[in-house]
Amino acid sequence: MIILFFISLITFANSLSLKSVLMAIDCGGQESFNSKEGFLYQEDQHFSGDSRVSDYTYNDVVYDGIAYTFTPKVYFTERHGSSFDYSLPINKNGQYTIILQFVELYFENEGERQFDIFIGTKRIIQNLSIIDNKHQKGSAKEVFIYIEIKEDKVFHNDEECTKGFINGKLKIGFRKGAADLPKVDGIVIVKGHNAGEEEKKHLIDNWEQMLEENRKKEAELQRAELEAQNMIVPDSVEPEEGEGLISFLLSPIGIGIIIFGMVVFGLLIFTGENEDDKKRKKNKSK
Template sequence: MIILFFISLITFVNSLSLKQVLLAIDCGGQESFNSKEGYLYQDDQYFSGDSRVSDYTYNDVVYAGIAYTFTPRVYFTERHGNSFDYSIPIIKDGQYTIILQFVELYFENEGDRQFDVFIGTNRILHNFSIIDNKHQKGYAKEVFIYIEIKDDKVFYNDQECSKGFVNGKLKIGFRKGAADLPKVDGIVIVKGHNAGEEEKNYLIDNWEQMLEENRKKEAELQRAELEAQNMIVPDQVEQDEGEGLFSFLLSPIGIGIIVFGMSVFGLLIFTGENEEQKNKNKKKNKSK
């Protein structure tokens, strides 16, 4: 826990308050898990349409490491297809940030995959390519979309997104564009418009330096924890039940109790034998 806390401080991944994150979805994922920031990624849900799941756990790029993120697990799986939606429940009016998380693990070049992203019927991203001048294959990419929900309507850039908020659910759509199929790896819904986009850009611009700092700090904290463990005094180490009893019996008090018990046991046997002898003598006297 200590290590994860300091990693978050170094890499700026803790820029999101845990109270701000309303929902995080690991698209294509089958199990929930905690991010480095400490908020919960839920298993894949709220989706509909023509789509399927891919798992890249054993992909060579994944094995080498996803760049631009310290929570790579969300990028191990994806949902992709011809046309699919996520209908995400949001209870209260207010300002929100949608963070769409992507990584390209199949294509090599910019434009090999291009797709559109909608809120309701309004197109927010057109012929969007995950790979660009800053993001190669295996580089995590986040897109921040700032919206406002008011009176059962959703607004983007002060324009209403028709059918974007229906029955208390925000509708995010993924549609085919100029090349191949749309996909998404994660969706995070954040309360407010201070969702850490500047920190994310700083992380990208200084990735190698921050990655090295992260490795050094993690190694230092691991070494500190090992040193702390080696400083434990042996008699403070908790013994198991058997070892504790054995040590007690060998102590002066334990030996005293054993001796006393044996003495009492011997006295009882001696008393019993005397009583038995007296009874025998009485029987003999009566027979005479």
Template sequence: MRVQILLLALTIINLVSAIPLRQDKIVVALDCGSTAPYKSSSDGITYTADNLYTQNTKIADYTYNQSIMKKTIKYTDDQQLYKTERHSDENFAYSLPVKEFGTYTLILKFCELYFTEPNKRVFSILFGDSLVVPEVDIVKEVGPFAAYDLYIEFEYKSDQLFYHNGKACENALDTAHQGLIVEFRKIGKDLPKVDAIVLIKGGIAQSNYDEYQALIRNWNEEASLFSEDEQFQKLENLRKKIKDEFDTSIDFDAYNKSKFEGIINILLSWKGYLILFTLIIFQFCLFCSEDPQEAKIDRERRYTDEVQSPEKKEHSTTSKGESKKKKQ
């Protein structure tokens, strides 16, 4: 009951603090690797089927993998969105429509369903020729089977694109299609990939970044509470098991017969053998702890007494004879 109340309180707090993503702010939302649209169950966003990507790419659809579908992806309520992806043996890119001047936020969604260790799949993200996010390692950031969303804010003005405190991006605009070139660059650690892409008009403050962070906190806090509850239950079960074993290990009926019979029963049981074995070990330890020097002195003293004892007896006999003569 305690856990359920805490979970309810955490859910209410997170719902109040979270800001959902406004539909009118969305420029494009892509379900990468999917051939059909997907409507989010959490915020109602409709992700279109995958498009706007460059050639020489491949898709992976894990919705046909029963073992993957049985597993839960952390930090998201949209499980299916993270079970399709687009990847490539080399670098690949998307050209996203950016036609109006202003501030934008690019949300790149990832989830590692293949590797379970870090440093297996590592890639970088660029705007044109400018490095934006170096060495993305999904497992290192959140572990396997966990949603990892990257929020990148940039500004488009005067036919140039700027990010990170006004730094200009080189060759980041596709002038033919008025689009932002987002490249996923391979750096020698397996294949670059992406699961979904969302581009919104407005800065990170106008995005659902706080909602995503609240979801992560809520998920971790719930997992922690369940973990504590499970540990408490395991300790209770262990305590009960030890108590039951102790109660059944002693035959209390034997004590009702007589003290003598009770002692005999204990001595003939495994407890008696244990007591006897303990006494033997204790005696052996006392013997081993005896000082060798004192033992040697004691043996010499005994030997001296044995050698001198005949002389003492003869002297005693002579003394008695002399005393008798004097009396006579």
């Protein structure tokens, strides 16, 4: 089976390589899986607080397809609630990027869901709406948060996030804002601050074109696989002399013609033998 890598995401995939991704959580998901970029999403874990899981696997919007992502599975499930946290283990000091992944599958309009995001006790984002001028219902949205961990403290924009890093764990909080409940579909922690935010913006701005290019590439790869398995003959390859006749005779039509010919030949022999018997009997009667 061919693993389909989408060429339009080469730069983004390099940014989110196996080496740079420290951890990825499929929020609400019950099993691990590999993303198209090549890193592993772990099943939901490290959460606490007042929350529950929703599974949208068979939702009509999911069936039609999640926009702005080539790893839609992470958006099939979510964790939501009035107030909950993720405490993610990070063992080393350094710069990191938190990528929070969202999709709105319930509300239709911007602002119908608004919530706050915290690191420790510091509010990083206030009244986030998943739906905005570029993201509609069913569009994957990623929020990039750049932090630095040093001396057992976490900093955002050079300001300390109090209680944001305790006992080697980074604490990310989701709290009620101006409307409804907070939710999250996926969390990815990336080493460094080169996590592909600009590439993601480019993907959103050119989504339809990239989608069409990748459909064509997928069709080409599938055809190449069939050719490699000798299931179809490439257009550019001419059959060798005699190969066409053999292929025809071995086809269902060819086999049918052979069987029909054998039946006719047998009938002719049988008819001829009956005529000879009649003649012998006639001669004896004389």
